[in-house]
Amino acid sequence: MISVRDADANPSLGARLPRFEDARLLRGRGAFTADVPPPNCLHVAFVRSPHPHALIEDVDVGRAGSAPGVVSVLTAADLPHVPLVDAVAVPGLVKTPQSALAGERVRFVGEAVAVVLAESRALAEDVAELVEVRYTALPPVVDPETATTLPPLDPVLTSNEVYHGERATPGLEEAFAAADHVVSGRFTTGRLTAAPMEGRACSATFDPVAGTMTVRCSTQSPHLLQRKIACCLGMDLVAVRVLVDDVGGGFGQKIPASPEEIAVALAARAVGRPVLWVEDRRENIVAGPQGKEQRVELALALDADGTFRALRCDVLGDAGAYSFNSASALIEAYLAAGLLPGAYRIPETGWRVRSVLTTKAPIAPYRGVGWTSGHTARELLIDRAARLLGRDPVDLRRQNLVRPGDLPYTTPTGMTYDSGSHLATLERAAKLVDAANVVPGPTADGYYRGVGISPYVEPSGWGSAGAGESSWSFASHDSVRVEMAASGAVTAVVGTPSQGQGHTTSLAQVVASVLTCDPRRVRVVTGDSASTPLSTAGTRASRVATVIGGALLLASERLAAKLALVAGHLLGIDPGEISFRDGRAVAPAGSLGLAEIATAAVADPAVRAALPEPDLTATAFYDPPATYSNGCVAVVVDVDAGTGRVDVVDAAVVEDCGTVINPMIVDGQTLGAFAQGVGAALYEDAGYGGDGSPHATTFGDYLLPTARCLPRVALEHRESPAPHTRGGIKGMGESAMIATPGAVACAVAAAVAPLGITVTHTPIRPHELVAPTAD
Numbered sequence: 001m002i003s004v005r006d007a008d009a010n011p012s013l014g015a016r017l018p019r020f021e022d023a024r025l026l027r028g029r030g031a032f033t034a035d036v037p038p039p040n041c042l043h044v045a046f047v048r049s050p051h052p053h054a055l056i057e058d059v060d061v062g063r064a065g066s067a068p069g070v071v072s073v074l075t076a077a078d079l080p081h082v083p084l085v086d087a088v089a090v091p092g093l094v095k096t097p098q099s100a101l102a103g104e105r106v107r108f109v110g111e112a113v114a115v116v117l118a119e120s121r122a123l124a125e126d127v128a129e130l131v132e133v134r135y136t137a138l139p140p141v142v143d144p145e146t147a148t149t150l151p152p153l154d155p156v157l158t159s160n161e162v163y164h165g166e167r168a169t170p171g172l173e174e175a176f177a178a179a180d181h182v183v184s185g186r187f188t189t190g191r192l193t194a195a196p197m198e199g200r201a202c203s204a205t206f207d208p209v210a211g212t213m214t215v216r217c218s219t220q221s222p223h224l225l226q227r228k229i230a231c232c233l234g235m236d237l238v239a240v241r242v243l244v245d246d247v248g249g250g251f252g253q254k255i256p257a258s259p260e261e262i263a264v265a266l267a268a269r270a271v272g273r274p275v276l277w278v279e280d281r282r283e284n285i286v287a288g289p290q291g292k293e294q295r296v297e298l299a300l301a302l303d304a305d306g307t308f309r310a311l312r313c314d315v316l317g318d319a320g321a322y323s324f325n326s327a328s329a330l331i332e333a334y335l336a337a338g339l340l341p342g343a344y345r346i347p348e349t350g351w352r353v354r355s356v357l358t359t360k361a362p363i364a365p366y367r368g369v370g371w372t373s374g375h376t377a378r379e380l381l382i383d384r385a386a387r388l389l390g391r392d393p394v395d396l397r398r399q400n401l402v403r404p405g406d407l408p409y410t411t412p413t414g415m416t417y418d419s420g421s422h423l424a425t426l427e428r429a430a431k432l433v434d435a436a437n438v439v440p441g442p443t444a445d446g447y448y449r450g451v452g453i454s455p456y457v458e459p460s461g462w463g464s465a466g467a468g469e470s471s472w473s474f475a476s477h478d479s480v481r482v483e484m485a486a487s488g489a490v491t492a493v494v495g496t497p498s499q500g501q502g503h504t505t506s507l508a509q510v511v512a513s514v515l516t517c518d519p520r521r522v523r524v525v526t527g528d529s530a531s532t533p534l535s536t537a538g539t540r541a542s543r544v545a546t547v548i549g550g551a552l553l554l555a556s557e558r559l560a561a562k563l564a565l566v567a568g569h570l571l572g573i574d575p576g577e578i579s580f581r582d583g584r585a586v587a588p589a590g591s592l593g594l595a596e597i598a599t600a601a602v603a604d605p606a607v608r609a610a611l612p613e614p615d616l617t618a619t620a621f622y623d624p625p626a627t628y629s630n631g632c633v634a635v636v637v638d639v640d641a642g643t644g645r646v647d648v649v650d651a652a653v654v655e656d657c658g659t660v661i662n663p664m665i666v667d668g669q670t671l672g673a674f675a676q677g678v679g680a681a682l683y684e685d686a687g688y689g690g691d692g693s694p695h696a697t698t699f700g701d702y703l704l705p706t707a708r709c710l711p712r713v714a715l716e717h718r719e720s721p722a723p724h725t726r727g728g729i730k731g732m733g734e735s736a737m738i739a740t741p742g743a744v745a746c747a748v749a750a751a752v753a754p755l756g757i758t759v760t761h762t763p764i765r766p767h768e769l770v771a772p773t774a775d
């Protein structure tokens with residue numbers, strides 16, 4: 001077997017290579033779903049509900065349907081009623097069906113009621129205004145706290161609570177009873193939207209002769225979408241093909257199939273012409289899946305010396321209007337509780353998790369999922385405990401973090417941290433921002449300064465075991481194929497599309513690390529459900545580096561063994577004597593280039609006569625054991641107590657994702673997630689008014705952080721290779737989005753504590769930080 005950390009033999013693993021895809025994408029030469037419209041396609045505009053909750057009494061499409069250039073206007077009555085629920089059962093989660101178009105009732109502002117199909121998008125949009133929908137308004141359900149006491153939003157329910165689960169370790173109550181201190185708090189995280197650069201987009205072409213459906217879609221999970229379309233349209237799986245072009249970001253929003261995507265496929269079949277839907281920003285913000293809204297109540301039991309003894313939480317997740325596909329209604333709330341102990345040694349834990357329906361856009365996973373909410377609440381609570389005990393917050397964390405000698409460490413919630421650098425990353429991040437010398441409170445220049453330290457664990461690289469340890473059991477494995485052509489060109493075929501993670505580069509590096517060739521010679525192919533191996537979960541949960549990377553290592557090693565067989569024959573030596581170096585098979589007897597070997601395997605009669613068939617294809621299946629990356633985010637903020645403005649003036653992220661495939665990509669991922677974390681802490685808010693209408697409908701009111709909001713971030717890597725995954729690789733795509741909101745919130749809380757102001761909510765709003773005046 002070839003060791004992937006043999007730096008001489010495998011120079012491409014760990015190389016800081018600029019991303020191969022950037023030359024194309026940065027020059028505007030990407031091809032996104034909107035750039036590849038099917039010939040002769042119709043364009044879609046959805047008629048969307050202006051009400052958060054209403055009965056649909058009547059939909060009159062008369063005027064709209066007869067407008068010039070309009071081919072059809074379809075309502076729920078025209079489409080088969082097929083609910084978008086998963087086949088996978090999640091124990092205890094009550095599912096409520098969401099249809100492609102709402103039929104009898106709308107349950108959030110922006111829910112699609114009818115679809116206009118016209119010769120252009122502009123025309124379709126104009127005509128959508130001619131569709132007359134008569135509603136009878138019903139009371140909105142906005143507050144998750146009171147949702148359970150209100151009449152259920154779906155007749156299948158007896159309550160709006162679609163999930164209720166409780167767990168506790170046996171010694172929980174005893175630990176609380178014996179504690180010297182119990183510190184508690186109630187924290188909320190607001191609604192966010194992922195705001196990918198490219199919104200959702202999808203085209204569908206139905207071939208009535210062949211009975212096939214071809215869908216191009218900006219999705220993270222082509223195979224899941226293929227299955228859902230087949231199921232909703234009553235078609236054979238093989239008759240549905242999902243293609244994925246370039247995708248301009250997803251961040252989780254594009255994991256579940258959207259009802260609009262099903263409507264597009266149904267419409268294409270109904271009208272017999274291809275159909276294209278490219279949502280605008282308003283649709284994406286209002287009607288696209290949203291993330292994060294949670295209320296987390298925590299209680300921490302400590303000894304007099306500050307040792308953590310037990311942590312209890314009560315999580316209430318606002319699932320939005322439907323308990324729908326990908327079990328999204330539960331995943332945020334459940335994972336907020338699942339990562340309860342984080343990077344700390346806390347012997348006893350207990351939780352209550354509830355998820356409730358409201359009349360808001362449905363929730364989907366968003367980078368960091370519920371981990372962000374649980375983590376932010378816990379870190380704020382630890383800072384609160386430090387202040388109450390008169391302890392330095394870094395020191396209190398240092399005392400309670402998982403230490404090298406504890407590893408492997410199993411949390412009371414059932415996660416086994418396989419390896420890591422929890423203490424080392426805390427020390428380094430604190431040093432990089434000079435935390436020891438930041439005095440919280442007023443500064444000489446009139447601001448209030450605070451430092452926030454947020455050590456994190458990221459359950460990463462979800463294979464089935466990782467998902468299971470996060471209490472979220474589902475099949476999460478992958479297969480891959482690596483092929484070498486007679487020319488020596490290498491192709492790696494995978495089922496996980498990239499949304500901007502740089503897989504074309506990093507996965508090529510993985511293959512090249514085994515074959516020792518130039519990574520630029522490895523073409524990574526994905527985005528076709530018909531020809532790529534099944535990806536059970538798609539691109540999510542920071543799993544591609546670990547799961548696909550591990551599978552590619554295996555497949556590449558199998559291909560290398562086949563090449564060694566041919567090379568051995570050509571050199572007249574035992575294949576076992578061969579190693580690979582600089583893209584050549586090397587032995588004391590001589591060396592051969594990969595192309596020479598590949599050509600000989602196919603075309604050399606002597607090789608042909610002596611060896612089995614010249615198949616230079618290798619496949620591999622990989623379902624890795626669970627692995628956990630870790631790190632620490634540290635920030636320093638200045639708060640203007642007159643205006644409530646917060647400036648993040650210094651920041652550091654020290655991350656450890658085991659063996660790093662490409663440090664430049666990991667830097668980019670970390671910085672992007674850090675920026676999103678600052679946005680979640682200070683700016684972004686997809687909240688709703690008491691009347692059930694969304695506050696934000698454009699980027700004028702959904703505030704994304706810009707470069708001016710961000711400091712220079714000191715980035716460092718530690719490498720604690722995973723002992724049990726292939727290549728020691730751990731995932732990291734979410735890390736800074738788990739920890740940054742907590743770091744910023746803790747820093748702000750520390751800064752304004754002398755003013756008697758507490759921080760219990762993200763995003764932190766300026767008016768909450770304005771110092772009370774004497775009058």
Ligand code: MCN
Nearest residue numbers: 249250251499500506541542543544545661662731732733
């Ligand atoms: N990587 C590496 N070495 C490691 C781990 C990762 O070089 N030890 C590289 C990988 O090879 C990959 C990237 O870093 O190129 C991220 O890898 P990984 O952590 O495995 O995450 P995934 O590829 O599975 O991507 C999913 C993750 C998630 S869950 C969200 S949400 C997210 C994210 O990645 N959405 C993104 N990053 C995003 N980046 C962009 N630009 N757009 C999104 O939608």
